[in-house]
Amino acid sequence: xxxxxxxxxxxLETTFRKTTEYAAxxxxxxxxxxxxxxxxxxxxxRDLQMTLQQKQMQGEEISxxxxxxxxxxxxxxxxxxxxxxxxxxxxxxxxxxxxVNRVLMKPVQSLYEGI
Amino acid sequence: xxxxxxxxxxxLETTFRKTTEYAAxxxxxxxxxxxxxxxxxxxxxRDLQMTLQQKQMQGEEISxxxxxxxxxxxxxxxxxxxxxxxxxxxxxxxxxxxxVNRVLMKPVQSLYEGI
Ligand SMILES: [Ca+2]
Ligand SMILES: [Ca+2]
Numbered sequence: 001x002x003x004x005x006x007x008x009x010x011x012l013e014t015t016f017r018k019t020t021e022y023a024a025x026x027x028x029x030x031x032x033x034x035x036x037x038x039x040x041x042x043x044x045x046r047d048l049q050m051t052l053q054q055k056q057m058q059g060e061e062i063s064x065x066x067x068x069x070x071x072x073x074x075x076x077x078x079x080x081x082x083x084x085x086x087x088x089x090x091x092x093x094x095x096x097x098x099x100v101n102r103v104l105m106k107p108v109q110s111l112y113e114g115i
Numbered sequence: 116x117x118x119x120x121x122x123x124x125x126x127l128e129t130t131f132r133k134t135t136e137y138a139a140x141x142x143x144x145x146x147x148x149x150x151x152x153x154x155x156x157x158x159x160x161r162d163l164q165m166t167l168q169q170k171q172m173q174g175e176e177i178s179x180x181x182x183x184x185x186x187x188x189x190x191x192x193x194x195x196x197x198x199x200x201x202x203x204x205x206x207x208x209x210x211x212x213x214x215v216n217r218v219l220m221k222p223v224q225s226l227y228e229g230i
Contacts, residue, residue, distance in 0.1 A: 005134055005211065008127040013218050015123045022222070029226050043230065096120065097219050103128050104212050107137070111144045115158065 012100070021093040028086035038082040045077035127215070136208040143201035153197040160192035 016022060032038045048070055055062055077083050131137060147153045163185055170177055192198050 005127070005130045008123070008130045009215055009218050012120070012123040012127050012215075013222070015120045016219055017222050019120055025223065026226055029230070033230060039230070046230075093223065097216065100124055100127075100215060100219065101212065103124050104131055104215065107128070107132050108140065108208065111141055115144070115148060115154070115161075 016096065019093075019096065021089070021096050024089040025086070025093050028082070028089040032082050032086050035082055038080050041077050041080050042083050042086070045073050045083070048073050131211065134208075134211065136204070136211050139204040140201070140208050143197070143204040147197050147201050150197055153195050156192050156195050157198050157201070160188050160198070163188050 032042055052062055052066065052070055078087065147157055167177055167181065167185055193202065
């Protein structure tokens with residue numbers, strides 16, 4: 001690993017934290033944190049998601065009831081405007097990170113062309 | 116999205132293609148491509164993996180026999196020194212991309228601290 005790439009990664013990270021996408025997530029998280037109701041709703045949504053993900057990774061079965069409850073919790077969370085705003089801001093920021101991955105993967109994929 | 120971040124992403128990509136990790140994958144792929152036996156072995160390994168991944172994504176069942184055959188194909192492929200070299204080089208390069216993701220995800224995760 002050359003030393004240079006860390007300079008470029010760190011420069012990218014500095015710019016990343018200055019994007020409007022990053023600022024939007026920061027603002028949206030602050031607003032959820034300041035709203036007791038939104039915060040409680042988001043926490044229960046996220047904790048439930050984590051529990052289900054863990055079950056899935058461990059190959060445990062997820063019952064229809066559990067799934068239905070999870071969907072209702074997700075719907076409830078998303079019906080809160082502050083949480084909805086935060087999830088949308090997250091998605092836009094994830095899009096930026098995905099773009100970085102696409103740009104880096106492209107030359108790697110081209111190495112495998114013809115295989 | 117600010118225009119700046121694309122400059123930084125492109126600069127990172129240019130440096131990325133100059134790393135020893137990238138050069139190692141390029142060299143390893145060239146060597147596999149030039150070796151008929153290694154190439155055929157790698158293709159059958161990769162095609163089988165893709166088929167199984169697709170089945171998994173579509174929720175189709177993968178039989179014990181299929182799994183056993185996939186494991187044997189993987190073992191056979193990895194016992195080829197040129198393929199083994201290529202897979203190790205790939206892993207090292209993936210490590211670089213993962214590092215980029217870690218650096219970018221860190222400030223995002225810190226936004227959620229206390230939630
Ligand atoms: Ca409220
Ligand atoms: Ca040979």
